[in-house]
Amino acid sequence: MANPTPDEVQQYIAAGLPCTHLAVEGDGQHFFATIVSDEFEGKSRVMRHQRVYQALGDRMREQIHALSMKTLTPAEWAAQS
Template sequence: MPMQADEIETMIRAAIPDAHVEITDLAGDGDHYSARVVAESFRGMPRVRQHQRVYDALGGRMGGVLHALQLTTALPS
């Protein structure tokens, strides 16, 4: 069963409480999403580590329940 956008957002916010999260369903199928995650707690982290934090927040669902996630991370402006 595909994941819902609000479930993805909830999981990310639970793991990264200061995150502002925007989820977009790219294909309308609940399987292909884009996520923009902006968090002050990313400061000082390389982009790879920022992405790892988001993937860790999804608890191993990437590649299984969640087929594709186009991820962008950033610091607040």
Template sequence: MAMAAPDIEQLIREAFPDAKVIVTDLAGDGDHYGARVVSQAFAGKSRVQQHQMVYAALKGNMGEALHALALETDVPK
């Protein structure tokens, strides 16, 4: 069963309470999402580390309930 955008957003917000999170259904199929996550928690981290942090926040759903997620992460300006 696929995850809904609000569920993805909730998991990310639980891990990064300060984050600005935008989740978009890229294909309109409820299975391919894009997420932009901006959090101070990413400061000093490489892009790979930032993405790993977001994947960890998804609590094992990546590759299971969540098939594809195009990530864009950043630190607040």
């Protein structure tokens, strides 16, 4: 199975999680994603990451070797910008 591109990983996340901002960088095995979603409101970092893993499903085990992520609510994203 070919390694996914950052664009493909971005599409996988977007298909399973409504995002107001989503950016993915990577080399085909290791990825870094900045994910902003209303669904993260009131959730811990662990719960946010679990939600992203849920969106990726089996791809996380089968295609994506490593994913680092910054998960933010829209308000947290606005405060950073």
